[in-house]
Amino acid sequence: MLSLQEMSDRLEIQDLLTRYTHAIDTRDWDALDDIFTPDAVIDYSETGGARGGVAQIKRWLAVAMARFPFFQHMVAAPKLELDGDSARCRSILFNPMLHRAEDGTEQLFFVGLWYRDRLVRTESGWRIAERHEEMGYAHNAPPMSPIPTLAETDR
Incomplete structure (x- = not known):
């Protein structure tokens, strides 16, 4: 039987x-x-994106995601391993995305991957300390220009 603390931790992480x-x-x-x-x-x-700290990734996302007028990140089935004030989690991501090419044409495609996270309990609640995207598949992905690098978005 789950303790109240474990139930609370699981809900907070979800x-x-x-x-x-x-x-x-x-x-x-x-x-x-x-x-x-x-x-x-x-x-x-691993999915063609950047690796960095929070501030770097925020700047990178603003540029990298601009070519997509619509997307949904649907996270499911988190497998949690709780250990006091830390946890490991592997969750499924299903991600439909609409790509807009430079000529204005749009194409819907789908990405399936996993997030592998290390989480920690902080004074402000649970936070992600490490996140790694593990590629699963892409379906109907259009040809796209290269995603900008961190260096290109840090300028």
């Missing part, structure tokens, strides 16, 4: 994962400050 998806889908990059620890490492490199 809420944290949900807040992440809403922050990304509404392009509220500053909301990521309340989702990640200040020293978090975010690694989207």
Whole structure:
């Protein structure tokens, strides 16, 4: 039987994962400050993105996601391993995205991946200390120009 603390931790972590998806889908990059620890490492490199700290990733996302007029990040089935004030989580992401090419044509495609996270309990609640995107698949992905690098968005 789960303890009240474990039930609370699981619900708080589920809420944290949900807040992440809403922050990304509404392009509220500053909301990521309340989702990640200040020293978090975010690694989207396996899926073609950047790897860096929260401030760097926020700047990068604002540029990298501009080519997509619509997307949804649907996180499901988090597998949690709680250990006191820390946790490991692997969750599924299903991500339909609409790409707009430079000529204005649009194409819907789908990405499936996993988030591998290390979480910590802070004075402000649970936060993600490390996030790694693990690529699963892409379906119907259009040809796209390269995603900007961190260096290109840090200028």
